[in-house]
Amino acid sequence: MARKLTPRKRVLQALRVCVPQLGVNSLRRFEHGWDNHVYELNHSLVAKLSKSSVGGFKLLKEACLLPHLRAELGEIIPRELAKCVVNIEGEECVLLVYEAIPGWVSTERGIRLTTSTHEVCHMLAQLMEKIHSISPPNECSEMVPVHDTPRKWAEALRSEVFRLIDMAGSTLPSRLRNTILERVVEYAKRLQSLGFTPKLIHGDIDPRNLLVDDTGRLVGLIDWGEAAVGDPAIDYAGLFYVEEHIGKHVLEIQREEYPQYLSPRVGFHRDLAPLYWVAYGASSGNHNLTEAGLRLLRESFPS
Structure with a gap:
């Protein structure tokens, strides 16, 4: 039986499929993230990959809301860069990438x-x-x-x-x-x-x-x-x-x-x-x- 990919490798695979133009120079895991794998990408971005269908639905909701919320609330809301649904090891996952807020x-x-x-x-x-x-x-x-x-x-x-x-x-x-x-x-x-x-x-x-x-x-x-x-x-x-x-x-x-x-x-x-x-x-x-x-x-x- 093949070993399952680690969270890091799952995120890397999702990034290659969804945003191939985005080079990965660094990838650091955040400790928090109950429904998603959350990583700091290239010191300036956040990449979130759902762990389950529930997490995926929440990420799609967040991606939909972010532009509207940013227009209403300003720069305290992250700017979304990419979202997509990707199949990893037979599982449908959602990837969301947005600009990190320095803080x-x-x-x-x-x-x-x-x-x-x-x-x-x-x-x-x-x-x-x-x-x-x-x-x-x-x-x-x-x-x-x-x-x-x-x-x-x-x-x-x-x-x-x-x-x-x-x-x-x-x-x-x-x-x-x-x-x-x-x-x-x-x-x-x-x-x-x-x-x-x-x-x-x-x-x-x-x-x-x-x-x-x-x-x-x-x-x-x-x-x-x-x-x-x-x-x-x-x-x-x-x-x-x-x-x-x-x-x-x-x-x-x-x-x-x-x-x-x-x-x-x-x-x-x-x-x-x-x-x-x-x-x-x-x-x-x-x-x-x-x-x-x-x-x-x-x-x-x-x-």
């Missing part, structure tokens, strides 16, 4: 160094409001899920939680799993009364996807594969994992919704987020990520 993942460099916390929070609040005011382009309508009623959003939420629980498997203790499911059902029943207002969302705001420059100024927002029309609370919740006090302050100063409606929804999504760590940690064998997620889930969902 640091905000876990490597604090999101504020010389920039004041107050200034950072106002910048993030304005960015959230701008994202949530954008309408998805018509050409991407078949790729961007639309959960525009409390019932549709609740169904999408339940489906996602079941998917993550299935990925986590036996790593997630049964009592904790049941407590999470009970909380999801309870939250879905309350959603109508919590002022749910559907808008375009990034869907994966976290430190890995926010890029900063040497002064701590935000210069990039990447990885739009989870974009959807849904609850903007999920984007605000992600800011708590950048820095908790930043998440709190942005929530206080945002002008999208009354805090008494938005805050409970943000709190729910903030508490649920570590389920992703457990699921993807379990599926990738990252024990530290799994344990960190379990610790936070036990704090948020006590039995």
Whole structure:
């Protein structure tokens, strides 16, 4: 039986097929990338190759959205250079190549160094409001899920939680799993009364996807594969994992919704987020990520 290609060789093969005119002088793997193999290409580009059909769909969605988002949000959105579907070892994969945004993942460099916390929070609040005011382009309508009623959003939420629980498997203790499911059902029943207002969302705001420059100024927002029309609370919740006090302050100063409606929804999504760590940690064998997620889930969902 032939040995499977390594991720690096799969990416190289995809590049040769899709963008043969692009010479490969250097290729460095990024550590993050749950649904895709992600590499820095020639010190100035990013190449992403899907690991599965789900990852491929997300990359096609991202490729469709990037030009429109860049027109609306400016240079914090990467410029797409190439995308294609390629067959590798009998599997249909999607390759996306875009220009890298010079900067640091905000876990490597604090999101504020010389920039004041107050200034950072106002910048993030304005960015959230701008994202949530954008309408998805018509050409991407078949790729961007639309959960525009409390019932549709609740169904999408339940489906996602079941998917993550299935990925986590036996790593997630049964009592904790049941407590999470009970909380999801309870939250879905309350959603109508919590002022749910559907808008375009990034869907994966976290430190890995926010890029900063040497002064701590935000210069990039990447990885739009989870974009959807849904609850903007999920984007605000992600800011708590950048820095908790930043998440709190942005929530206080945002002008999208009354805090008494938005805050409970943000709190729910903030508490649920570590389920992703457990699921993807379990599926990738990252024990530290799994344990960190379990610790936070036990704090948020006590039995």
